[in-house]
Structures are given as structure tokens and as C-alpha cells.
Amino acid sequence: MDKIYAIIPVSKFSNAKTRLSPFLELKERENLLTAMLKDVTKTLKPIVDEVVIISADKEVLEYANQLEVLTLVENEVLNLNTAIEQAMDWCRHETEKVFIVPSDIPLISKANIDALIESAKVLDFIIAPSKGGGTNGLIIKPLAIDMKFGNFSFKNHVKEANNNGFDPIIYDSFYMSLDVNTTEDLGEIMIHGSGSETQSYLKSLKIEVESVHGAERLKVKKLN
Incomplete structure (x- = not known):
């Protein structure tokens, strides 16, 4: 199999985890996001060929440079799906498949990624659900489907896969399902x-x- 790039979309640090605002102050939430992003990139970097962080936030991009990963400046602010599609459009000239990963799944492990990358050698659509019905991992060919991140994106991505002739394989992992919101x-x-x-x-x-x-x-x- 050719190269595989991981794509991590990241929103503004100042918008980080507002659902935790009754429990954590703004600066604490920002620091939480940087810690989670560091965990995710640290786990991914030795296994995938490149990690690409896309964001419209200057602070995020500066921090990504410290993590020594590739960065892309998001063209359109506050639209997660178009940001990911922009990153995939860039990646399609460099890699056969992309691994889309959120920034807030700090329990993701080497074992998780090894299993997914190994499966991606023979499978064209692998999806890992979040515990709330979202999508916490997606391995596809760049731009193979339209991105449907948002409410209950897992079922929407599966539907997109079926509509485009793919057989979606579900990778169910507690550690990958845990995105931090509460x-x-x-x-x-x-x-x-x-x-x-x-x-x-x-x-x-x-x-x-x-x-x-x-x-x-x-x-x-x-x-x-």
C-alpha cells in the first residue's frame, strides 16, 4: 500500500470544549486541548507517513509546528467538513489513503492505529464510532465520499459509504470511542x-x- 496521511482538524483554542465551561476555566480548557492534541499526534507520528493538522487558528498552527507535523491553513472558518475536504484535496497528490482523526481522543493507542493501518492495506472504508454516535476515525481514499461530520455522523458516513459503493468496516474500540466533552x-x-x-x-x-x-x-x- 502507498503512503497514508493522518488528518487532524482543529478549531480555535479559544473555542475549546465549551461544554466543560462549568467545570474548567477557559485557559484550562485550552491547555486540555493542547494536551490531547499532543497525545494524538505523538501516537500517530511513528506509524503513519505524515500527520497534517488543518486549522484557521494561528495559535493552533503555531502549536502544530512545535509538534513537528505538517500544517494547512483552513480556507473557510467554522466549517469542519469543508476543512477536512480541503485537507484531503491537498493529500490526494501525496497519498493513497487518509486517516481522519479528531484532536480530542487522547486514549488512542499504537495498537489501535496498527490494527487500522493493517486493515487499510486491503479495505477501502474503515470507520471507528464515538460513544455519542459520532465518528472518531475514518480511513478512506481522499475525497471518496462527502464529509458528514456533525450530529450522528457515524450513521451518515456509513450511509455515504453505501451510496458510493463501499462496504464500510466498523472498528469498535472503547479507547477510540472516547472523545472528551463531559x-x-x-x-x-x-x-x-x-x-x-x-x-x-x-x-x-x-x-x-x-x-x-x-x-x-x-x-x-x-x-x-
Whole structure:
């Protein structure tokens, strides 16, 4: 198989994880995103041929340069799908397949990527769902389908695959399904993210987690 490039779209750091705003301050959320992005790129870089971060945010692109990955300036702000399509259009001259990955799945592991890359040698459409019905990994030929990121993108991407003659293969992994949006997600990082930059940062904020038996499985708190 020819080269495979990973594409990571990243929004403005200042817009980072607003659903966590009752729990984390703006700067803490920005630092959380940089930690997660570092974890994702660190895991990807030794395995894929190139990592490409696309963003309209100058701060994101400057940080991506520190991570020593390729960068693309997004043409249109606040449109995730067009940003990914722009990156794929650039990548199609360089690689046979792309691996689209969000920036907020810090539990992604070498084992996950190895399995996906190995499968991509013989499969043309591999998709990893998120726990909320989204898409946390997509391996395709560049521009093979229209991007449908947004509400319940997993089923929409599967539908796109079927409409375009592909047989979508589902890669179901707890570690890849966990994108960070809620305080309970932070608790999962505290439990499962040993050795990650993200867990280390959360520990620096004195975040603790305990198991509960109620409406929520985990109780996450930040000590003063």
C-alpha cells in the first residue's frame, strides 16, 4: 500500500470544549486541548507517513509546528467538513489513503492505529464510532465520499459509504470511542489514560474521580 496521511482538524483554542465551561476555566480548557492534541499526534507520528493538522487558528498552527507535523491553513472558518475536504484535496497528490482523526481522543493507542493501518492495506472504508454516535476515525481514499461530520455522523458516513459503493468496516474500540466533552469523560481519562499528557495535565489541576452507583457512573471533582 502507498503512503497514508493522518488528518487532524482543529478549531480555535479559544473555542475549546465549551461544554466543560462549568467545570474548567477557559485557559484550562485550552491547555486540555493542547494536551490531547499532543497525545494524538505523538501516537500517530511513528506509524503513519505524515500527520497534517488543518486549522484557521494561528495559535493552533503555531502549536502544530512545535509538534513537528505538517500544517494547512483552513480556507473557510467554522466549517469542519469543508476543512477536512480541503485537507484531503491537498493529500490526494501525496497519498493513497487518509486517516481522519479528531484532536480530542487522547486514549488512542499504537495498537489501535496498527490494527487500522493493517486493515487499510486491503479495505477501502474503515470507520471507528464515538460513544455519542459520532465518528472518531475514518480511513478512506481522499475525497471518496462527502464529509458528514456533525450530529450522528457515524450513521451518515456509513450511509455515504453505501451510496458510493463501499462496504464500510466498523472498528469498535472503547479507547477510540472516547472523545472528551463531559466531566465523566475526564474521569475516564483519569482511570485509563496512564502515561498520557492529558492525564498528567488533569492531575496538575488536582482532578480526582471516584466510582458511584447512580445516574452517573463516575463522580469527578476538582480539589481547591
